[in-house]
Amino acid sequence: MAENVLPEKGLSVYRKVRNALLGALTAVAFVLAVTPLLAIIYVAYDRGKAALSLSFLTTLPGGFPVGIEGGIANGIVGSLILIVIASLLSVPVGVWAGLYLWDQSHTPLAKATRLLSDLLLGVPSVIWGVVGFYVFSTNTGYGFHWGFSGLAAGLTLGFIMIPIVTRVTEQALRDVPRSYIEGALALGASRFQVVRGLAIPAAITGIGTGILLGVLNVLGQTAPLIFTNYYNTGIPKNLVGSNGSVGDLAMQIFIYIHEPSKGLHVKAMAAALVLTVIVLLLDMGIRLLAWGSRKYAQRMG
Amino acid sequence: MGVTLESDTESNMNEGQTLAKEPLSTLSAVPSPTLSASSPGLQPNTPDSTSEQGSRTKSVLRDLRKVSTQRIHRSERIFQGTLLVGGLFVLALFATVLGVSLVEAWPSITKFGWSFLWTSTWNPHRHIFGAWTYIVGTFWVTGIALLFAIPIAILSSLFLSDYSPKWLVGAVSTLMEMLAGIPSIVFGAFGIIFMVPLLRDHVEPFLANTLGRHWDFFNGDAMGYGILAAGLVVGIMVIPLVATVTRDSLVMVPRETVEASYALGSTKAEMVFFVKLPAVVPGIIGSVILGFGRAIGETMAVLLLIGNQASIPTSIQDVGYTISSLLANTFTYAVIDPLYSAAEIELGLILLVISLVVNTLGRELLMKLMGGRLAGSVGGG
Numbered sequence: 001m002a003e004n005v006l007p008e009k010g011l012s013v014y015r016k017v018r019n020a021l022l023g024a025l026t027a028v029a030f031v032l033a034v035t036p037l038l039a040i041i042y043v044a045y046d047r048g049k050a051a052l053s054l055s056f057l058t059t060l061p062g063g064f065p066v067g068i069e070g071g072i073a074n075g076i077v078g079s080l081i082l083i084v085i086a087s088l089l090s091v092p093v094g095v096w097a098g099l100y101l102w103d104q105s106h107t108p109l110a111k112a113t114r115l116l117s118d119l120l121l122g123v124p125s126v127i128w129g130v131v132g133f134y135v136f137s138t139n140t141g142y143g144f145h146w147g148f149s150g151l152a153a154g155l156t157l158g159f160i161m162i163p164i165v166t167r168v169t170e171q172a173l174r175d176v177p178r179s180y181i182e183g184a185l186a187l188g189a190s191r192f193q194v195v196r197g198l199a200i201p202a203a204i205t206g207i208g209t210g211i212l213l214g215v216l217n218v219l220g221q222t223a224p225l226i227f228t229n230y231y232n233t234g235i236p237k238n239l240v241g242s243n244g245s246v247g248d249l250a251m252q253i254f255i256y257i258h259e260p261s262k263g264l265h266v267k268a269m270a271a272a273l274v275l276t277v278i279v280l281l282l283d284m285g286i287r288l289l290a291w292g293s294r295k296y297a298q299r300m301g
Numbered sequence: 302m303g304v305t306l307e308s309d310t311e312s313n314m315n316e317g318q319t320l321a322k323e324p325l326s327t328l329s330a331v332p333s334p335t336l337s338a339s340s341p342g343l344q345p346n347t348p349d350s351t352s353e354q355g356s357r358t359k360s361v362l363r364d365l366r367k368v369s370t371q372r373i374h375r376s377e378r379i380f381q382g383t384l385l386v387g388g389l390f391v392l393a394l395f396a397t398v399l400g401v402s403l404v405e406a407w408p409s410i411t412k413f414g415w416s417f418l419w420t421s422t423w424n425p426h427r428h429i430f431g432a433w434t435y436i437v438g439t440f441w442v443t444g445i446a447l448l449f450a451i452p453i454a455i456l457s458s459l460f461l462s463d464y465s466p467k468w469l470v471g472a473v474s475t476l477m478e479m480l481a482g483i484p485s486i487v488f489g490a491f492g493i494i495f496m497v498p499l500l501r502d503h504v505e506p507f508l509a510n511t512l513g514r515h516w517d518f519f520n521g522d523a524m525g526y527g528i529l530a531a532g533l534v535v536g537i538m539v540i541p542l543v544a545t546v547t548r549d550s551l552v553m554v555p556r557e558t559v560e561a562s563y564a565l566g567s568t569k570a571e572m573v574f575f576v577k578l579p580a581v582v583p584g585i586i587g588s589v590i591l592g593f594g595r596a597i598g599e600t601m602a603v604l605l606l607i608g609n610q611a612s613i614p615t616s617i618q619d620v621g622y623t624i625s626s627l628l629a630n631t632f633t634y635a636v637i638d639p640l641y642s643a644a645e646i647e648l649g650l651i652l653l654v655i656s657l658v659v660n661t662l663g664r665e666l667l668m669k670l671m672g673g674r675l676a677g678s679v680g681g682g
Contacts, residue, residue: 011568015568015571016568018568018570018571019568019569019570019571020570021570022570022573022574023464023569023570025456026456026457026459026460026463026464026573027460027464028456029452029453029455029456029457029460030456030457030460030461030465030473032453032457033453033454033457033477033540033541033544034457034473034476034477036537036540037476037477037480037483037537037540037541038480039491039495040480040483040487040488040491040537043491043494043495044487044490044491047494093387093390093391095387096384096386096387096390097387097388097390097391098387099384099387100384100385100386100387100388101388103381103384104381104384104385104388109385109388110388112392113388113391113392115661115664116391116392116395117391117395118660118664119395119657119660119661119664120391120394120395120398121660122594122598122656122657122659122660123398123598123653123656123657124597124598124599124600124625124652124653124656125598125600125625126598126600126624126625126628126629126649126652127398127402127598127649127652127653128398129628129629129632130401130402130405130628130632130646130649131397131398131401131402133632133636134401134405135397135401138636159394162390162391162394163391163394166391190374190376190377190380191377191380191381192376192380195380216482217482219484220483220484220485220486220487221484222484222485222486222600222601223600223601223625223629226629226632226633227629227632227633250484250486250601253486253487253490254486254489254601254605257489257490257493257494257605258605265493265494268490269490269494272486272487272490272491275484275486275487276483276484276487279482279483279484280479280482280483283478283479283482284479287475
């Protein structure tokens, strides 16, 4: 864009001042937008650094009130369990649905599916919690009657992930050049061969990005866990039934910050920093993956 | 300049449509549309041979159709049917979400009817439930958040697109997108540790001493917790979303528009504010709608900061309650009582309907502008 080449003379003072003021206004707004976001990371580090150490990551909470001693191992293990369960549900279903939307994208049913899948992206997380509660956790009426448990929470998080994986998978498949697909079909490949041998391998980085994006979105979810899992200070032996709750980083922060105890607040901020760092690292991984695949595509011409 | 932008977006839209209409399955011979379209066109020219030619065309068409359906092998159709099951999963998921909410809210819907919406009593012991308090609280928080976020987000995206040095743009855009992924519970914890003391000790006494002298709206007990704290923190969460989407539409303003306005002698600020900004109004509206959808479903940060007291706020320093924070806070107690839980789920249903409507609007608008690529984000946390 052309740099600001104002003539030396000829501009009224009013226009000169207005030009400078409006420019300054955008700069101020920019600072206002970025500062709080950086402040969050700084405050989490500043208030939580007293509790940070390697053993904070590897020990279970203890003492009274629970958590005043020890670390967040239960939360890290529990979050991992939840993410694995959520991925086991959402990756096959999401990729499957994405394939359907790509293959039959013109049909009215596929259009409706795409719209509803996009709408599911915007469903508030409390609603997911309520749905998860009635489908998995409740002990009366219909549903699976699993109680507050890791399996119930993991599958609820899987529900949240499905539309994300679906959308990104479809987008990644659409980015595969049509000439590849047409070439394969012209050579007499069946649709299954095209999908298995060509479309999925060509779109695999995009699909991987989608899965990581889903994990990223699900990792910090707290509200659905209030309805389906709550919290566990230890590591559970089974994932179903009354003793099946798992710990979770986000839930741990929520519970610690809710207690009127300065010590727990320090632990909460340290846990918040750990969660933020995990999320940012994951985000960076996604970016590297997308960047790498672009580079690769460029080299292939 | 509006014209050039429009034509630009239109061509984008068409691209998106042709992409969407180029499915895998049309590739294996489907009866050619040009053949069937040409047959009525022939009729007025050759009136004598109409019937003969028409019937011949028809038979050719019939043969073509026969061949084309035979050409799709049964195994191919089975494979397509298998793919369809994946789509049905998504449809079933949507039906589950809507179905569970409707079925579980039904006792409350039938008992209270429409008056549920504007009744402000919420008394579990006497079985009187009304949504008004929580609807008002929700809109207070969303309103404060958007009032705070939208100007900052739009101005800062203008800064990034036109004023900032080149090296800053990439770094900051990436940073913004990354920070948008920080979980809302972290924002909530930040609010309690940092925002609440700041508001309690500095901002709220200041407001009461200045604006509060003239308008009661700014007066109140400086507690820190309340709709102001919740709204500001939700606003901070919404800024990256609105800024990113706005910047994406700013990039699409044609270079000719910018150069034309410079050629007419406008200063940089005049170009940015009076030419570029009006050109991206549809994109801004779309981003604001998405931001609204994000803010209204926000749960954890609001739950921690709003004070959770079922009263209708009259001042900006008041505490309140939102739909999502009520559900997260009390739902596990409410399930014992069928009517109580039904009323809570009806509140959730209201929230669900609002966010579905808002997201449909935002999606349609941005799909038209951006040709199909839309940043997805899950509402709330």
